[in-house]
Amino acid sequence: MSFDERKKSRVTLLDVARHANVSRATASLVLRKSPLVGSETRSRVEQAMRDLGYVYNIGAARLRVERSQIIGAIVPNLTNPFFAELLSGIEEVIGETGKVVILANSGDKVERQAMLLQRMREHGVDGVILCPAARTPPALAEEIADWGMPVVQVLRHISFDMDYVGADYAAGMHQAVDYLASLGHEKIAFAAHGPVQSAYQERVDGFRDAMLSKALDPGILIQFPTQLGEIAGATHLLFEQATRPTAVICFNHLVALGLSAGLHDCGLTIGRDLSLIGFDDVADEEAIRPKLTSVSTGPVTIGEMAARLLLERIANPDLPPRRVVNETALHIRQSCGRPA
């Protein structure tokens, strides 16, 4: 890169074209790997690009073409490793196609989510992967449809008219309950947490349903604090129920981590004094002792599937809405035993 060339704030396609003695149009064709240009011309232009240090300006291109190569991802909480894994899957698949992911954190706030969607619209994203904030009105789906913006819901859903990718929470609950029942447990609690949204509801309903199908009492449902740090301290809630549970199924990995710590603090041995089943099976759960028996929902996979679904939706907007539900798997480790 010579001195003069660096002075120019930006090397444009026109500069490249002039340097290679062709027109702007031809240079553009080379850029887009069109078979129309002759091979000698092509290499001359490519050399010119290298000589001048040309950088493609996607922004300029997208003014003409209807494609920004940007995908949005909105999650309710970034610090939760579960969502980090989800994002990782999304970024992986989107990145492979040469597109780019805009990341945003709704903090589970509906207004903030609306603002972020607006911002993404202004950036002309090709589509959005959205984990809807709790209490998102279903009308949002219609609004989004009006905008003509391709959106895939992940993990939570607010509408059946929009693509959705999630896990089979109900089946996961059945796996957990069936396993505990097979060990002889009858008093099984569900340790819930966080705001109510579709995934929450599905887990609770799945739990109820599974318990009833085993003719067990589905009524032990305990609400734990939202913050990880406070969950351990709230462990006593488990023992303040009308019937004291012999096993607990956790809403997610945060509850599992918290209770695992809290039970230890109470001097109880997990798996002997009380059985514990986690949900989501994030990497950390492998590192707790005793190792946590857990229902895995596969956040990375869900992220990948959501990304793929979105790409298909963008390519073909008239597809009917689809629902993809990832299978859950019960990973049996060491946190469950027979009831005392």
Add this chain to the structure above:
Amino acid sequence: MSFDERKKSRVTLLDVARHANVSRATASLVLRKSPLVGSETRSRVEQAMRDLGYVYNIGAARLRVERSQIIGAIVPNLTNPFFAELLSGIEEVIGETGKVVILANSGDKVERQAMLLQRMREHGVDGVILCPAARTPPALAEEIADWGMPVVQVLRHISFDMDYVGADYAAGMHQAVDYLASLGHEKIAFAAHGPVQSAYQERVDGFRDAMLSKALDPGILIQFPTQLGEIAGATHLLFEQATRPTAVICFNHLVALGLSAGLHDCGLTIGRDLSLIGFDDVADEEAIRPKLTSVSTGPVTIGEMAARLLLERIANPDLPPRRVVNETALHIRQSCGRPA
């Protein structure tokens, strides 16, 4: 939104202007909240925008103005909660300014990182927050400077000519070593992990330095596997050293989690049979039992500071390069005791 208006693929500023009986220029001034337009005109234009459902097209604007309102963030590993927290801090600060964050995962691969930087350049990002992949050649810094791209290094650094935000790893190591020494430990191991990069080196050097200043042997340096799942299984490495350590300082929270689990598996009691100090103090460490004494580096804060530094750098490219080093704090909990 009426039928005809929806048919038009996009409502432009010109449409708004016509609808409000003003020129495109005036509408643009309203958009940018210029004090030049009369209040009556302003509200007429604003009403027109609402009537037509106008959406600002940042992409078009940025073709004229040198500002894309996009910031890039490149991290080596998204699934590591430490980086997720970092990102959370970045997104928070950047989001407040109305800008947007493009997220990318280098997988700690230099070539992939180069490709991502290129892609971000094509998207015309206003700046990038980069946690350089291990083995990134220092020449990259010059290349970036040639591009004229504002970049802030986080957590790891490859050049002194580029802004940098990190933690005071050396001080953190001193805190950890001093604390253990005060408890009477003399055989202290450093449990390392992952590829060598500046943050790695600083921790190792800090450890050495701290040990030497206490006249202790700084030579017990053990390399653990990269994957969390494999660390626990490698715990035995601790006991295969020439001198068996009575305390271990962990490279990061992954090693701490892994060893905490591994020691439990060996039937050892942490804090009594062996003292353990974590590093990074991610939220999870609160949930391990016994609670982990840990050096906190504050990833969220570092992310916030990096974002602020980048914004300043963008506003004022001629600032001399700055280095911001976040203080570390030793959080004393329950994982350390006197040597057996």
Add this chain to the structure above:
DNA sequence: CCTCCTACTTAGATCGATCTAAAATGTTTC
């Protein structure tokens, strides 16, 4: 009545790519 000033408003060029429709070039066919 003319000049000057203030407060708005606007026409038209511009950013850097793509796309259409047409032109230039070279080859083959009759």
Add this chain to the structure above:
DNA sequence: GAAACATTTTAGATCGATCTAAGTAGGAGG
């Protein structure tokens, strides 16, 4: 040698905003 054809190349309009430089209107001052 002209017509027909395939292969490359190109001029110029276009996308949707911003910016410059110039315009209009209305009032104050002389």
